[in-house]
Amino acid sequence: MSYFRRFDYPAPDPATLARLTEEQRRMQERIVIQKPDFDLKLIAGCDSSFIGEDTILSVFILLTYPELEVVEKVWHHGPVELPYIPGFLAFREAPNLLKAYEKLEQKPDLIMVDGHGISHPRRLGIATHLGLHLNKPTMGVAKKVLVGKYKEPAATKGSISPLVYKDEIIANVLRTKDNIKPVFVSPGHLMDLESATSIALACATKYKLPEPTRLADHYAAVFKSEVK
DNA sequence: GCGACAG
DNA sequence: ATCTTGTCGC
Numbered sequence: 001m002s003y004f005r006r007f008d009y010p011a012p013d014p015a016t017l018a019r020l021t022e023e024q025r026r027m028q029e030r031i032v033i034q035k036p037d038f039d040l041k042l043i044a045g046c047d048s049s050f051i052g053e054d055t056i057l058s059v060f061i062l063l064t065y066p067e068l069e070v071v072e073k074v075w076h077h078g079p080v081e082l083p084y085i086p087g088f089l090a091f092r093e094a095p096n097l098l099k100a101y102e103k104l105e106q107k108p109d110l111i112m113v114d115g116h117g118i119s120h121p122r123r124l125g126i127a128t129h130l131g132l133h134l135n136k137p138t139m140g141v142a143k144k145v146l147v148g149k150y151k152e153p154a155a156t157k158g159s160i161s162p163l164v165y166k167d168e169i170i171a172n173v174l175r176t177k178d179n180i181k182p183v184f185v186s187p188g189h190l191m192d193l194e195s196a197t198s199i200a201l202a203c204a205t206k207y208k209l210p211e212p213t214r215l216a217d218h219y220a221a222v223f224k225s226e227v228k
Numbered sequence: 229g230c231g232a233c234a235g
Numbered sequence: 236a237t238c239t240t241g242t243c244g245c
Contacts, residue, residue, distance in 0.1 A: 048235075050236055084236070086233040093235070093236095115234045125234070146234045184234085 012085050020088055024124040027132055031123060035192050036110065036137045040065045043203070044108035045212025046100070046130075048093050049220040056080045056093060057224050058100040061215045062108055066202055068211045075223045076100035086146065087121050090129035098133060109137065110191070110199070112212040116140045117188035117196070119163055119171035121147050131189025138188030139196035140171075141213050145184055155179050158201060172197045176204035183208065 043065045048058040055077055062072035076099040082092040116125030117140035127140030148165035150173045157178050163171040163186075171186035174197060185200045187193050203210035209217065 048236080050235090056236095084235060086235090089235055120234080140234085142234050144234060145232095147232085 024122045038109040042108045044111045045216035047114045047216035047220045056096045058097040074103035090126040111138045116142045117186035119186040127188030137190040140186045142184040
């Protein structure tokens, strides 16, 4: 069995872990990495925050593309059943994210998720997991690496460097702002690396995080304070 | 065997 | 993710 274990959270139940790993292996067969065929008009960003130990609050922000103007903001909060386990993040956050997604009146052509897509030990980062559940193009933008090796991209905005894992390029390390730590961009589902990278850059205005993700992150904190 | 480890 | 003060730099 191969799962990550660090000293600051409880050891996961081996049986549960085996079941979830098997589910990821089955889902892996259905992942489609290809040039997206959409005409990108609406893009969504999503993120989750936590209220205490067992309540998760997820938000979806819908923006026009390429103008990046906000047209919808929805959120949903509920209980969390699993602890955070590297490699199994989706099982902890996706259920509530999907409920928030249902509240959108209009649906996006693409969803930008906070976290990895196929740049995952079994290619099943949360972006890919959500894409498979929604049968919708998704891409991941993560702030930290999960697996793979890379060289630091040049310091100027737009510079990229490949993230390699088992001899395959699974993501691009993208500098979205001069002299600021880069983000990790990967395709989730019904998406490819090149398109994901160019869209992430097109959504990078004056901040490190691309607008959909940055705004989702921002509103997750806003709605959280309203609930508390 | 020792580290590494999305949010 | 979350807990948290001051501090460096544009």
